[in-house]
Amino acid sequence: MTRWALEATDDGGARLVGLSADGRPEGPVLREPDLAAAVRSRPEVTRWVWRSTFGIYPRLLAAGVRVERCYDIEDAESLLLAHEGRLGEPRSAAAALARLRHAPVPPDPPQRAAEPGSQSSLFEPGPVPVSLEDLLQVYGEQLKRHEAAAHPGRMRLLTAAESAGMLIACEMNRSGLPWSADVHREVLTELLGERYAGGGEPRRLAELADEVSAAFGRRVRPDLPADVVKAFAQAGIRVKSTRRWEIESIDHPAVKPLIEYKKLYRIWVAHGWSWLQDWVREGRFRPEYLPGGTVTGRWVTNGGGALQIPKVIRRAVVADPGWKLVVADADQMEPRVLAAISRDPGLMEVAGRPGDLYQAVSDKAFSGDREMAKLAVLGAVYGQTSGDGLKNLALLRRRFPRAVAYVDDAARAGEEGRLVRTWLGRTCPPAAGSGEAEEAGIPQDAPEPAAEGEEGWVPGYASTNTRARGRFTRNFVVQGSAADWTLLVMAALRRSMSTAGLAAELVFFQHDEVIVHCPEAEAPTVVEAIRSAAQEANRIAFGETPVRFPFSTAVVSCYADAK
DNA sequence: AGTCCTCACCGG
DNA sequence: AACTCCGGTGAGGACT
Numbered sequence: 001m002t003r004w005a006l007e008a009t010d011d012g013g014a015r016l017v018g019l020s021a022d023g024r025p026e027g028p029v030l031r032e033p034d035l036a037a038a039v040r041s042r043p044e045v046t047r048w049v050w051r052s053t054f055g056i057y058p059r060l061l062a063a064g065v066r067v068e069r070c071y072d073i074e075d076a077e078s079l080l081l082a083h084e085g086r087l088g089e090p091r092s093a094a095a096a097l098a099r100l101r102h103a104p105v106p107p108d109p110p111q112r113a114a115e116p117g118s119q120s121s122l123f124e125p126g127p128v129p130v131s132l133e134d135l136l137q138v139y140g141e142q143l144k145r146h147e148a149a150a151h152p153g154r155m156r157l158l159t160a161a162e163s164a165g166m167l168i169a170c171e172m173n174r175s176g177l178p179w180s181a182d183v184h185r186e187v188l189t190e191l192l193g194e195r196y197a198g199g200g201e202p203r204r205l206a207e208l209a210d211e212v213s214a215a216f217g218r219r220v221r222p223d224l225p226a227d228v229v230k231a232f233a234q235a236g237i238r239v240k241s242t243r244r245w246e247i248e249s250i251d252h253p254a255v256k257p258l259i260e261y262k263k264l265y266r267i268w269v270a271h272g273w274s275w276l277q278d279w280v281r282e283g284r285f286r287p288e289y290l291p292g293g294t295v296t297g298r299w300v301t302n303g304g305g306a307l308q309i310p311k312v313i314r315r316a317v318v319a320d321p322g323w324k325l326v327v328a329d330a331d332q333m334e335p336r337v338l339a340a341i342s343r344d345p346g347l348m349e350v351a352g353r354p355g356d357l358y359q360a361v362s363d364k365a366f367s368g369d370r371e372m373a374k375l376a377v378l379g380a381v382y383g384q385t386s387g388d389g390l391k392n393l394a395l396l397r398r399r400f401p402r403a404v405a406y407v408d409d410a411a412r413a414g415e416e417g418r419l420v421r422t423w424l425g426r427t428c429p430p431a432a433g434s435g436e437a438e439e440a441g442i443p444q445d446a447p448e449p450a451a452e453g454e455e456g457w458v459p460g461y462a463s464t465n466t467r468a469r470g471r472f473t474r475n476f477v478v479q480g481s482a483a484d485w486t487l488l489v490m491a492a493l494r495r496s497m498s499t500a501g502l503a504a505e506l507v508f509f510q511h512d513e514v515i516v517h518c519p520e521a522e523a524p525t526v527v528e529a530i531r532s533a534a535q536e537a538n539r540i541a542f543g544e545t546p547v548r549f550p551f552s553t554a555v556v557s558c559y560a561d562a563k
Numbered sequence: 564a565g566t567c568c569t570c571a572c573c574g575g
Numbered sequence: 576a577a578c579t580c581c582g583g584t585g586a587g588g589a590c591t
Contacts, residue, residue, distance in 0.1 A: 308573040
């Protein structure tokens, strides 16, 4: 393993130095005039240590230089701070350095929102410059902090994996997802009808709005929930909201066109012609991926809604001529992850059988009722607390006691305000008094309300917010450990495709699903690479267990044909 | 005019 | 049968 530290200078050059095994500089800091050339001329370097992947790697990619591995100091700082339970401390390299020197800690620079078509990074370099020498102080300290983690080996794996994720995200941000604007427009016209001049609703939406109004006997705007609720009330039907699941069972002539309107309206506003205009250039949709953008470690995208592409719009994702899309998604990832992290013997055995996992669970505990088994498993993971879920959960607990105890423990830890960690050590911050955690989407304890006041409050039981936090941490250990695992899969897949010298590129990633764009001849190799990456990630993350992580793969020209 | 909130949909 | 977990998105409207 050859490691070098790298800093981009303002004039397009680089300062860089080789590192010893313990992360200390070996020899003098070199100065080179060209950043990309400095990296390209050192193919023996297997890991580049730098302040921020998003701050430097896009420049290398633009010059045609890819790197094998990296270590992202600011990302590692985030993960380490969370692991140490230090919620809300600034994560920048400058802040880390200031803490090291007991100096005033600068706040993080604000995040900039993505603009359509922009190639810029989410995190601009901070306002406080940090020299390469200072950066290496922070790096050395971070290496020590890994050793103080609950499981040092897993923590090292976590920061390495997420650094790999940063490389992959930059590469995907650059390559983009193959997108046929012509097919997209065909789909839109088919669904929505022609657009009227002036940018108003397309024909089909206008017709549906008229049908809704006719059914109510007065002018109703279907895109205004308050208007719809009022219209139903005047028709003698009380509804609390206009959500589809609430109104679809109502016997009223307005319901059918209303539901159709909502579905199409959504496509029009979120993935219509203006989306196409904003986000698709030269046959590629380029969202900005951000690894670890959520508390659980799932990625988010910034702009373009790449993780919410409606199924009907997937017809627009079309491979280049002579190329294919390899679409792969992990089968029942979350219960398999629960088996691996809880080490429940029964669930591991079930997750090691070939074939459908929910069927296997149902054969073992639910007399062959697959739907019931699936609901029970998902209920355990999501914290379902009512209805048939509870009854099914009892059955699940009898057959798979360790698995259910694992998520129950996570829920209790969350309710008690303790730190909760994924398998690799990504940490859910404890409940805190400030509003900071709540802004990050983590349910927080609130002051206990008066006993008489709150509906459903029972003396001696946890408050609504505490229970919400329990559900959150219950889900966190499974969803977050699954995110750990997929990160390792992505890293292994990227490396094996690169080692094999393929032209194949990762072009899409969505929680448990990945798309590789490759020349047709490479497709079988890519399919096999995905299979072995899943195996490798399984072994590295969880060690030797009977649990299997199969992927369903499809080699297609169009994403919509994958399922 | 700009900011924040609610609603309801999309995806996993 | 109910709408539990994690997010992004845009429109409309209330507010400053």
